[in-house]
Amino acid sequence: MALEQKNEKSLHNRINDYLGRKPVIYAVVESEEETIEAILDELAKAGEDLKAVKERIHRLKWALAKAKS
Numbered sequence: 001m002a003l004e005q006k007n008e009k010s011l012h013n014r015i016n017d018y019l020g021r022k023p024v025i026y027a028v029v030e031s032e033e034e035t036i037e038a039i040l041d042e043l044a045k046a047g048e049d050l051k052a053v054k055e056r057i058h059r060l061k062w063a064l065a066k067a068k069s
Contacts, residue, residue: 011060018053 011057015053
């Protein structure tokens with residue numbers, strides 16, 4: 001039980017660290033069109049990052065359930 005709580009806290013801390021990071025600014029753009037394009041690119045990257053995090057959470061939950069059984 002203590003190991004599970006330690007793992008949950010560790011996962012919780014890692015998620016908070018990940019979500020608490022400041023956004024990375026990749027480029028300074030001057031025109032409105034470039035700004036919109038840059039925002040869309042960042043949004044796509046954030047979506048990919050979110051998908052990877054969700055998959056990792058799913059795998060960790062599966063591993064935890066398997067370890068409990």
